[in-house]
């Protein structure tokens with residue numbers, strides 16, 4: 001009997017049954033989710049990860065997708081209690097990339113093989129709809145075969161429509177937490193769970209491929225909240241789900257709160273892989289920040305996307321959402337080489353997917 005089978009026999013049959021049910025039916029009730037979350041153990045986590053990897057391999061083989069992240073502004077009008085670039089943080093050194101700098105990042109990324117650019121920023125009033133429409137149109141024109149992903153927060157449905165019409169295809173907006181009370185524990189009263197969710201449904205209606213997600217172990221988060229988050233994700237059925245541990249930032253009201261754990265994050269990655277088998281699931285920077293091998297462990301728990309930073313190196317340390325954010329200081333090219341190696345070490349391969357299998361090439 002090999003080690004793994006021995007281990008799986010140790011944990012209660014009920015948990016194994018729940019995991020098998022999740023894999024078979026791709027859903028659980030709120031009570032079942034809470035049971036699984038509250039009673040999970042090293043053994044059940046190992047079994048869950050094993051099943052998640054089987055599903056990941058079935059749909060994606062050993063292929064890992066990359067998306068180039070361009071953090072183009074750290075100005076933000078919001079004051080989220082957890083975030084290092086919140087408006088009230090007067091210690092943050094603010095920066096904005098110009099459209100030319102952003103296009104330059106895309107060009108460099110393209111040369112490295114990236115075919116998806118993620119434009120992420122704080123909610124910065126400088127970037128009006130008109131400026132963004134112009135920028136998106138230019139990227140669309142110069143990179144007709146690339147996906148343009150936006151991650152710029154809450155806007156009106158009309159704005160989302162205008163960006164879509166200009167050529168954006170995807171939008172990332174974490175719901176952060178589904179539960180209204182918990183949402184208001186993490187955000188000032190100007191922001192509501194309801195409006196955040198409204199944005200996500202609007203984005204879907206406009207036609208975007210949508211990404212949502214949460215911080216794992218955020219202050220005040222309970223297993224009931226997590227169960228509600230999982231049910232919301234199931235209902236929204238997004239193309240991507242980004243989750244990473246909460247990590248305190250020293251200049252925020254949550255400076256002294258505990259980080260989320262690696263174990264719970266890996267558990268959730270595996271659970272999400274079984275719940276929405278084909279979802280794109282990044283092993284996030286936050287996961288790579290709480291442990292040096294965090295992203296590799298994320299892949300081994302069922303994740304299949306990595307989002308390397310394409311921002312100019314001199315601004316990277318300014319986009320500090322949380323303390324000690326992983327940044328190697330490497331130029332993008334160097335970082336990609338490192339990533340290729342570390343993925344190869346765990347049996348995976350970074351690919352560029354241009355949409356048809358003939359043009360799929362190794363990066």
Ligand code: 5AD
Nearest residue numbers: 082083174215245246247286321322
């Ligand atoms: N720790 C971990 N993740 C954070 N984010 C913001 N602040 C933190 C933090 N302190 C996440 C939020 C946001 C995404 C861009 O970064 O979930 O949606």
